[in-house]
Amino acid sequence: MQETRLDTARIQAAHRVIDPVFRDTPLYRCEALEPGLGCAVSIKLETANPVRSFKARGTEVVTSLLAGHGAPAVVCASSGNLGQALAWSGRGRGLDVTVVASRFATAAKLDRIRALGARLELVDGDHEMARERAAALARDGGIRLVEDSLDIETCEGAATIGLELVDSAPSFDTVLVALGGGALATGVGHVMKALAPGVEVICVQPLGAPAMTYSWRRRRVVTTESADTIADGVAGRYPIPAVLDDLLLVADDVVLVREGSIVAGMRMLLDHAGLVVEPSAALGVAAVLEDRDRFAGRHVVTVVCGSNVDVDAYHRWVGQAPVHRS
Amino acid sequence: MQETRLDTARIQAAHRVIDPVFRDTPLYRCEALEPGLGCAVSIKLETANPVRSFKARGTEVVTSLLAGHGAPAVVCASSGNLGQALAWSGRGRGLDVTVVASRFATAAKLDRIRALGARLELVDGDHEMARERAAALARDGGIRLVEDSLDIETCEGAATIGLELVDSAPSFDTVLVALGGGALATGVGHVMKALAPGVEVICVQPLGAPAMTYSWRRRRVVTTESADTIADGVAGRYPIPAVLDDLLLVADDVVLVREGSIVAGMRMLLDHAGLVVEPSAALGVAAVLEDRDRFAGRHVVTVVCGSNVDVDAYHRWVGQAPVHRS
Structure with a gap:
């Protein structure tokens, strides 16, 4: 092929x-x-x-690369599975994880992201706004933005x-x-x-x-x-x-x-x-x-x-x- | 110990x-x-x-021994998990499986036992009566009776x-x-x-x-x-x-x-x-x-x-x- x-x-x-x-x-x-x-x-x-x-299969790969390079932090926009997975994988490798989500996302999912130790930042808009905010955080902080499917x-x-x-x-x-x-x-x-x-x-x-x-x-x-x-x-x-x-x-x-x-x-x-x-x-x-x-x-x-x-x-x-x- | x-x-x-x-x-x-x-x-x-x-872990062991010895059949009394597991394991090894159950058992479970290819025999009594009937079938047919926990x-x-x-x-x-x-x-x-x-x-x-x-x-x-x-x-x-x-x-x-x-x-x-x-x-x-x-x-x-x-x-x-x- x-x-x-x-x-x-x-x-x-x-x-x-x-x-x-x-x-x-x-x-x-x-x-x-x-x-x-x-x-x-x-x-x-x-x-x-x-x-x-299944999302942790991807976040395991990302975070093990980041940890291998000595990166201190990682960020993504997610109100669901990616956020939980990145929080889990990052925590195990000593990374500071920030997840940006819409404040309209399901409360139970946001609670799980917090419970896994990630810093959760809520935006007053939809997922697109969360993506823009996550990208800005990555740019300003010099930290890796994880973008599902693109990465x-x-x-x-x-x-x-x-x-x-x-x-x-x-x-x-x-x-x-x-x-x-x-x-x-x-x-x-x-x-x-x-x-x-x-x-x-x-x-x-x-x-x-x-x-x-x-x-x-x-x-x-x-x-x-x-x-x-x-x-x-x-x-x-x-x-x-x-x-x-x-x-x-x-x-x-x-x-x-x-x-x-x-x-x-x-x-x-x-x-x-x-x-x-x-x-x-x-x-x-x-x-x-x-x-x-x-x-x-x-x-x-x-x-x-x-x-x-x-x-x-x-x-x-x-x-x-x-x-x-x- | x-x-x-x-x-x-x-x-x-x-x-x-x-x-x-x-x-x-x-x-x-x-x-x-x-x-x-x-x-x-x-x-x-x-x-x-x-x-x-988990019951198939046990029935896999029983049926692989039986198949190794050329046994043609196996029987148990069960209205639930053991019956399904024995049916699955026996079918895969070419054994005729008979399961004896009370006719008062849950219909859905009995259907699953049948669907897995076992011969299902119902008795007009409780599990003890099913055990007696299964033991009689084993004795009369010269086939192995599987007794959970005893075996x-x-x-x-x-x-x-x-x-x-x-x-x-x-x-x-x-x-x-x-x-x-x-x-x-x-x-x-x-x-x-x-x-x-x-x-x-x-x-x-x-x-x-x-x-x-x-x-x-x-x-x-x-x-x-x-x-x-x-x-x-x-x-x-x-x-x-x-x-x-x-x-x-x-x-x-x-x-x-x-x-x-x-x-x-x-x-x-x-x-x-x-x-x-x-x-x-x-x-x-x-x-x-x-x-x-x-x-x-x-x-x-x-x-x-x-x-x-x-x-x-x-x-x-x-x-x-x-x-x-x-």
């Missing part, structure tokens, strides 16, 4: 610097999901770790999931990956194309936040006016050109799914796999639900990429109402 | 015959649980596999969890293990006493099914008239003498917890760890909740041993009522 920004040897090296608690995550057939989905289904589970998402370490960290899939001697036909900024999709996609080219890579994005999908289809960056989805982990509006270039090389298809399908996917993962997942982690199941004929008779792996979800919102979505809670 | 029935070298050999999908399960600090529990907490997660419990393979299979805890270079002070028939408790306990004797082993049983706890305290088998607990995985009334002997050698303490604490533990694991667990998997958290002073400042590992739970019952217990479900 043409070359992406990612490098397979570097990804293999990245796998070795990631704390074992984030590596070699469960990969297993989930037969109880199969009657409802009409195909063989395996789960790659990225939630059973201290930050409940190669975030892509290559996520790509280590692909290595583990390949090392499992894959019997699957298709990998389903959530698509937001693109770190996970280009990471896993790169490894599949390099080491298991027979495996189809399908990226899944919410219909309510379709910027990268439109960009992939038109082969040029398309931004959107708004993003409206419960899948906050993938709700971007400004695709990064370099990431789009990589995605064009590694994605076999990019599909959009409706909010109702995401919720149905979350509910199926709860009812039949016993998994509480955040909306972005249900995108793969949602894609199968929307096009069962396409996947009939195939074996798909879906990357369950995170479980950081507000409990009350979760129950509202999956149709369980809180009653008489203490 | 005095010798249990278990053998550390055999346990190490057992670890090698268990399908990798059940081995090397996640072990991670869960800081979000810690403010509520007042101590450091790590989770050993035994639910992210095809049968959603050394079930204990040594479960003990491989202990190996993995020890291999993690433990920084923890205490392991909390669910106590039912005793396979998990004596298995993990044996390995800790043999290889990490500084780690305290505390077994936890529901107050509503206290037979083994009473037996441990009085150092002789005590049976109970009834068992009344939502923790069906550990609801026995007839402790096995040989298992009690082992438990007396390896348990530092055995504690009883109330049903309300089990439910509170399940809710904490959902709210703060994002884990859906069956009641027996919440016993460790329940034990901390009932005696926070005892664990203050310590680092405990709790084995989250299963997630096979009826979804409606689960929501009833943790205080979520199903609404407008499709």
Whole structure:
């Protein structure tokens, strides 16, 4: 294939610097999901770790490089999984971590970032404003700004999931990956194309936040006016050109799914796999639900990429109402 | 220590015959649980596999021995985790698996046993009647009856969890293990006493099914008239003498917890760890909740041993009522 920004040897090296608690995550057939989905289904589970998402694979790579160079601090804009992951990874390596977030972000997620020892700075605006503030802090302080998907370490960290899939001697036909900024999709996609080219890579994005999908289809960056989805982990509006270039090389298809399908996917993962997942982690199941004929008779792996979800919102979505809670 | 029935070298050999999908399960600090529990907490997660419990570690050992000897079939009495695990392990090794269960068992669990290819025979009585029927089938057919906790393979299979805890270079002070028939408790306990004797082993049983706890305290088998607990995985009334002997050698303490604490533990694991667990998997958290002073400042590992739970019952217990479900 043409070359992406990612490098397979570097990804293999990245796998070795990631704390074992984030590596070699469960990969297993989930037969109880199969009657409802009409195909063989395996789960790659990225939630059973201290930050409940795959993002620490990337922050482990970034922070180990920074610590190796004697850097004292690091900053990012995030109201969710990246912030928690950077806080965890930075704390373990003695880095001062600053996370900039919108004050409108979910309180529970902001609490977790603080609890992991990061300095949390809130801005009175959206994620774009948080990004600008984080960039200013980095510039003024001379410290590293971690930008998800743009920074190669975030892509290559996520790509280590692909290595583990390949090392499992894959019997699957298709990998389903959530698509937001693109770190996970280009990471896993790169490894599949390099080491298991027979495996189809399908990226899944919410219909309510379709910027990268439109960009992939038109082969040029398309931004959107708004993003409206419960899948906050993938709700971007400004695709990064370099990431789009990589995605064009590694994605076999990019599909959009409706909010109702995401919720149905979350509910199926709860009812039949016993998994509480955040909306972005249900995108793969949602894609199968929307096009069962396409996947009939195939074996798909879906990357369950995170479980950081507000409990009350979760129950509202999956149709369980809180009653008489203490 | 005095010798249990278990053998550390055999346990190490057992670890090698268990399908990798059940081995090397996640072990991670869960800081979000810690403010509520007042101590450091790590989770050993035994639910992210095809049968959603630790029981397959034991059935993998049994069925690989049987298949090695050319046995054609195997039978057990179970309405839950053992039946699913034996069905999974036997199917993979070409064994005919029969599971005998009470017709009053949870329909969803019985469906899973059938779906995994086992022949399911229902008896019109309780688990004791199912055991008698399974024993008769074994005797008449000349086939192996798998008896949980009595059969050394079930204990040594479960003990491989202990190996993995020890291999993690433990920084923890205490392991909390669910106590039912005793396979998990004596298995993990044996390995800790043999290889990490500084780690305290505390077994936890529901107050509503206290037979083994009473037996441990009085150092002789005590049976109970009834068992009344939502923790069906550990609801026995007839402790096995040989298992009690082992438990007396390896348990530092055995504690009883109330049903309300089990439910509170399940809710904490959902709210703060994002884990859906069956009641027996919440016993460790329940034990901390009932005696926070005892664990203050310590680092405990709790084995989250299963997630096979009826979804409606689960929501009833943790205080979520199903609404407008499709």
